[in-house]
Amino acid sequence: MEYEQMIATVRKRAGLGENEAVRSVQAVLSVLGERLAGQEADHLAAQLPDRLDASVTRNPQGRRWDIGEFLKHVGDREQVADADQVRQHAQAVLRTVAEALDDDQRHDLFAQLPGGITDLFGVPTPRG
Template sequence: MAYDEFLATVQDLGGYDREDAARVTEAVVSTLGDRLPADTAEHLAEQLPPQVAELIERANSTTQDWGAQEFVVRVAEITGDDEDSAEGHSRAVLTAVARQVSGGELNTLLSRLPSAYAALFGHPELS
């Protein structure tokens, strides 16, 4: 999937225009990159469009250990939106990520995060 297709998926899922889809994608994916261990981030980045992969790869090199609610709070801080909007942003972008990666990679990713993240990826349980 090319970057334009990825953004189109985010647009469809979140009801955004292209500019907002790019803005929330950057916020959510960079926050995800901060949250993931380096090896998990690297494997995930390999399956994403280069522009999205770059957001993960340039994230903080120290893994953070926050739950899903703190993830949403951090997205809200970056976007300047309220937490309900940030949760919607997170769901739209992370569901687009989940659609992009293989089932095995998604299972690995979700197994490295607290269970509440699965719903943000559009998967209430492992696939």
């Protein structure tokens, strides 16, 4: 998926303007990358458009955030206070990210995330 297509898809799904969609994508990818351990953030970034590489935070230890903490950090970085809006934006971004990943990468990504966060992707969690 190309950068422009990803931003346009998030804009449509979340009902955002261009700048807000970019900020939302950057915030969600930053928090998601920080949540991932090992090289998983690098693997994620490798399947996203090059312009988003710097948005994916690398944290080899990974954070142990649950869904509530995850969304709080997204809201803080996105500078959106309304919890429902933060969830809607995160779902729009993560659903779009899920579509950009191949099955193996999606499986590896989901293996590191708790159910509440994987639910935001809007796709069935791979088994096995």
